[in-house]
Amino acid sequence: MTVALSPDLVAQADSFLVDFDTRANPWEFFQRLRETAPVLRTSSGTWLISTYADCQSVLKDDRLSRREAALRTSALPAGDAADQYTTRLVCEDGANHRRLRRIVNLPFAPRNIARWTPRIMSVAEDVLARRRQPRSMDFLEEFSYPLPIRVLCELLGVPHEDHARMGVWMSVLLEHINETASEEFTKQKMDAMVGLSAYLRDLVAERRAGAPQDDLMSAMIATEAEGDRLSERELIGILAELLHAGFESTANMMADGLHCLLEHPEQQRLLAEQPQLAESAVEEMLRFATPVLHALPRVALEDITLPSGGTVAQGVLVLALVASAARDPEYVQRPDEFDITRQDNPHIGFGLGEHYCLGASLARGEAVSTFRLLAQEMLATMRIDGPIAWKDHHIVRGLEALPIAW
Numbered sequence: 367m368t369v370a371l372s373p374d375l376v377a378q379a380d381s382f383l384v385d386f387d388t389r390a391n392p393w394e395f396f397q398r399l400r401e402t403a404p405v406l407r408t409s410s411g412t413w414l415i416s417t418y419a420d421c422q423s424v425l426k427d428d429r430l431s432r433r434e435a436a437l438r439t440s441a442l443p444a445g446d447a448a449d450q451y452t453t454r455l456v457c458e459d460g461a462n463h464r465r466l467r468r469i470v471n472l473p474f475a476p477r478n479i480a481r482w483t484p485r486i487m488s489v490a491e492d493v494l495a496r497r498r499q500p501r502s503m504d505f506l507e508e509f510s511y512p513l514p515i516r517v518l519c520e521l522l523g524v525p526h527e528d529h530a531r532m533g534v535w536m537s538v539l540l541e542h543i544n545e546t547a548s549e550e551f552t553k554q555k556m557d558a559m560v561g562l563s564a565y566l567r568d569l570v571a572e573r574r575a576g577a578p579q580d581d582l583m584s585a586m587i588a589t590e591a592e593g594d595r596l597s598e599r600e601l602i603g604i605l606a607e608l609l610h611a612g613f614e615s616t617a618n619m620m621a622d623g624l625h626c627l628l629e630h631p632e633q634q635r636l637l638a639e640q641p642q643l644a645e646s647a648v649e650e651m652l653r654f655a656t657p658v659l660h661a662l663p664r665v666a667l668e669d670i671t672l673p674s675g676g677t678v679a680q681g682v683l684v685l686a687l688v689a690s691a692a693r694d695p696e697y698v699q700r701p702d703e704f705d706i707t708r709q710d711n712p713h714i715g716f717g718l719g720e721h722y723c724l725g726a727s728l729a730r731g732e733a734v735s736t737f738r739l740l741a742q743e744m745l746a747t748m749r750i751d752g753p754i755a756w757k758d759h760h761i762v763r764g765l766e767a768l769p770i771a772w
């Protein structure tokens with residue numbers, strides 16, 4: 367399909383890749399893309415895919431390689447740290463990816479994660495209990511960041527006294543690194559990676575040597591024992607990936623979701639009156655305020671024509687804009703309406719296909735526990751209590767701070 371592109375749309379697409387102001391409120395831009403250029407080539411050569419059908423197709427097509435993209439976009443100098451960094455589920459393709467997923471899927475399956483609900487709820491209650499007086503807080507700093515890191519550490523079996531150390535490593539590792547990063551920053555990041563890897567290596571060795579505990583690390587080691595085995599590099603890589611992938615996304619999903627609720631007072635009231643709506647509310651937050659704007663890049667291994675008729679050329683980097691797919695009127699009715707009672711909501715905020723989010727059940731569990739608790743305790747009178755700013759992040763659409771009072 368040949369599409370006459372307006373230069374200002376390409377300019378907007380270029381700025382979307384680097385400018386967080388465009389990322390903070392991308393909805394009109396996404397609509398223009400879907401309507402006029404569903405498969406668009408930016409000046410840097412990255413292709414943006416914006417309709418639901420095309421994103422679905424990209425995420426399910428094994429002719430689009432995550433491994434190639436990971437190797438191409440890694441800004442770390444070649445060596446051990448870079449090798450460790452690309453030993454992750456989301457950097458693998460095909461048979462090796464399937465092998466790794468088979469080993470780690472079971473502990474993260476919905477029925478196994480459901481067992482952890484009481485523990486997740488008690489962490490959420492504990493984090494909230496510390497914030498009751500005064501009746502105000504920065505929700506991000508005081509609730510939605512501490513909660514996922516504590517839940518992940520507890521579920522993985524990281525001892526309590528090491529949670530703070532883990533938080534520090536994660537904050538360094540989550541800072542985006544690119545070709546323009548300073549030497550000092552690259553070193554800081556490499557040190558954090560080496561420190562975290564060494565720490566996880568000791569913890570794994572302890573678990574393998576001792577009796578299994580009631581935690582996900584023991585569960586991963588136990589499924590291993592039933593057949594295939596993860597190499598040490600793979601196990602460390604996946605554990606670091608879980609901490610990495612499970613932290614920023616969940617924290618922002620909860621904060622963006624709460625922000626959305628507070629901007630729609632009738633929906634806020636509804637949830638405060640009916641906390642049992644927490645599950646559909648969380649699905650709608652994931653659709654309407656999708657925190658992960660796009661899936662990670664893929665490289666097209668051959669020319670591929672998508673359902674919209676656009677073709678991505680062999681060798682190019684492709685970004686599936688899952689947040690744009692979530693507002694596509696071809697797949698969802700009233701796409702720009704935030705409705706926490708919405709049923710039949712097959713958003714792709716957790717991706718799709720082989721790389722579908724491993725932690726989706728866990729993230730849902732954390733968010734549903736949180737919104738149920740907020741609805742029971744303080745949502746009815748809650749309000750935004752200060753200026754809001756969006757943060758500069760390369761993938762996640764998230765707030766810098768969310769000051770609230772109740």
Ligand code: HEM
Pocket residue numbers: 425455456457467518607608609611612613615616619657658660661662663688714715716717718720721722723724725726728729
């Ligand atoms: C609301 C929170 C979350 C959102 C929106 C989210 C979103 C996503 C998305 C869109 C992908 C697909 C990436 C791609 O195909 O390029 C993904 C993959 C992944 N996520 Fe999540 N995620 C969340 C929470 C979590 C949590 C809590 C964990 C783990 C504890 C986790 C672990 C992973 C892993 C390991 C992958 C890679 C899976 C693979 O490649 O096989 N995520 N996530």
